[in-house]
Amino acid sequence: MEQRKDWWKDSLVYQIYPRSFQDSNGDGIGDINGIRQRLEYLKDLGVDVIWLSPVYQSPNDDNGYDISDYQAIMEEFGTMEDFDRMLEEIHGLGMKLVMDLVVNHTSDEHPWFRESRKSRDNPYREYYVWKEPRAGARIRPGAARPGETDEAAPNNWASRFRGSAWEWEEATGMYYLHMFSKKQPDLNWENPKVRREIYDMMTWWGRKGIDGFRMDVISMLSKNQDYPDGELKDGNPYGEGLPYYANGPRIHEFIKEMNREVLSKFDWMTVGEGVGVGPEEALDYAGFQSHELNMMFHFEHVEISPGPYGKWNNNPADLVELKQVLSRWQTKLEGKAWNSLFWENHDYPRAVSRFGSDDPRYRELSAKMLAICLYLMKGTPYVYQGQELGMTNCPFTELSDYRDIEIHRVYHEMVEEGGIPHEEMMTYIHHTGRDNARTPMQWDDTPGAGFSTGVPWIPLNPNYKEINVKEQQSRQDSVYWFYKNLFRFRKDSQIVKEGTYRLLLPEHPGVFAYERCFKGQRLLVACNFTPQYQELFLSALTEKNPEVVLRNYEETGDGKGLRPFEGIAWLYEGLSV
């Protein structure tokens, strides 16, 4: 069968974080053969495309986002034969596989870096970013007392995992750049040899038959070559280099080249992780005429309501801001580029805890409401493992239960060096930390939650006894069934796929309402983000005799407003209400 060029537009993408999805051999770590056992589950849910977080060889400093061999499988996850079998089975079920491409950096254990650090004139030296110390400054590697930094570092940039972005190497008397952990040195994309190696590696995977790439921090490949100091903010002793490393001077040249050399040769889906990318920039990366990528992920909606320490806060999400952000992306990209729709991934807390309510009274209702709200917008829908159950943030009370390197680094810097009280920091970590999304998938209520027969690498969320696949599959009114039905509806709905978007009631603090419009048809979506009743005066709508196409309450309401966390979508012909 001839494939449509833009098949990715109406595909449902499901993200697997392999470490936490399914363990097949009882070592407590999810693996490829585990994924193979669950492919039927995904097919049955309605998944078209699997995005698999990294499974490459890695010392696991950042759970596989630090790669030491791009063409080998991490031992804990299995073998290349297991991978090939999985790919064949995915295709056999009529699904596709999108891999993670992590090429802003490698692991420091990658052979290129092992060579690079050996001497100043090693042939691999220019594969990474090495700089001299600042002239006249005293070198104080890593160590700094509160509020102090290493003045000799080439500039003041903070790593995205806190601390300096530069690591001092005594052996050759220079610093190297690492925008994430010091075990993730940044590749030097200015070097054409690096780009060639990456393109060849991508082509190798393409020939294996994969169906595309999700591109890790792709907006960060081109750095401002002057490496200017960044602004000091969010109580961070190091500077914010974002304006100099995101959307840098040569970024579009690089991605266009990648497109020419690799992407254009395959029938792929590509999605770029857009750190520091707003709608204007997205038009450059993913415009229909850009010859770069199919879509971008942005983070503006999941990063709303920051606090004095930026991402580390305990603030409720401001609905008016959320509406503005999501609507801006819908309207700015209309007719020019394609949106990606997501609430969750492996880097953010669980949506039901952040934007809905994980209070048992409202958990299921609000999980369904959030699905109605986002997935009736225009774009490709992405679901993160466990989201289809309404999995919640984890209630860890001990720092040692957390595994994420970012959490441990930020705790060290803000509590041990910065003096923020332990209890305060723990509430921030519980609210926004990445491990909230990384606890094992909850398949059933047996001791390992059906994830593993051994001890999981990270503790289970204790609520797996109530929240799990088995229980939800057995009950038609579960979040699981709601997701399944919603995506079935979406598949056949021209108005959801193609319709234009208009935000209604932009200033309403509790209700997110919008309208989609396509060929004289209208889809009205109204969602209550609060546990209170919200009066809406829906009588004008009632007169139009609308058909309710989706709703999260069993019984119809009073026609005048929305009950706690109620979400409804109506379809009708004619003029706007």
Ligand code: GLC
């Ligand atoms: C991306 C990944 C994140 C990782 C980082 C460094 O943001 O999603 O998990 O830590 O890049 O690779």
Ligand code: CA
């Ligand atoms: Ca395993």
